[in-house]
Amino acid sequence: MKKEEIEKLVLQEIVKTENKIEKYEExxxxxxxxxxxxxxxxxxxxxxxxxxxxxxxxxxxxxVMLKHVLTQIDSPDFGKCIKCNAEIPIQxxxxxxxxxxxxxxxx
Ligand SMILES: [Zn+2]
Numbered sequence: 001m002k003k004e005e006i007e008k009l010v011l012q013e014i015v016k017t018e019n020k021i022e023k024y025e026e027x028x029x030x031x032x033x034x035x036x037x038x039x040x041x042x043x044x045x046x047x048x049x050x051x052x053x054x055x056x057x058x059x060x061x062x063x064v065m066l067k068h069v070l071t072q073i074d075s076p077d078f079g080k081c082i083k084c085n086a087e088i089p090i091q092x093x094x095x096x097x098x099x100x101x102x103x104x105x106x107x
Contacts, residue, residue, distance in 0.1 A: 003073055006090055010070050013094045017063045024056035065097035081105055 028049055072078050079088050081102035088102050099106055 006073055009090055010066055014066045017059055021059045024052050027052045069097045
């Protein structure tokens, strides 16, 4: 796979992740004390909010990793498993940018 194609894929994922973060940030805005949630109770709203906050945090971590990946594309070791040196598919790198291991070694 060409470097430009990898770069494009990583950039697409960065944009996707940024959009997600924006959406989650809106969702984690302070819970209104009134009945704005209709049939969903305020307790449920608070519970959902903490779940969303967790996903938001994960998305932010992923964004940092994706940006790091972007700086590594030029490296000769880019996309290689740190354990067995096998090539890691770009699809895996995008989904799990924090993983420096191939599927076999990650097991
Ligand atoms: Zn490996």
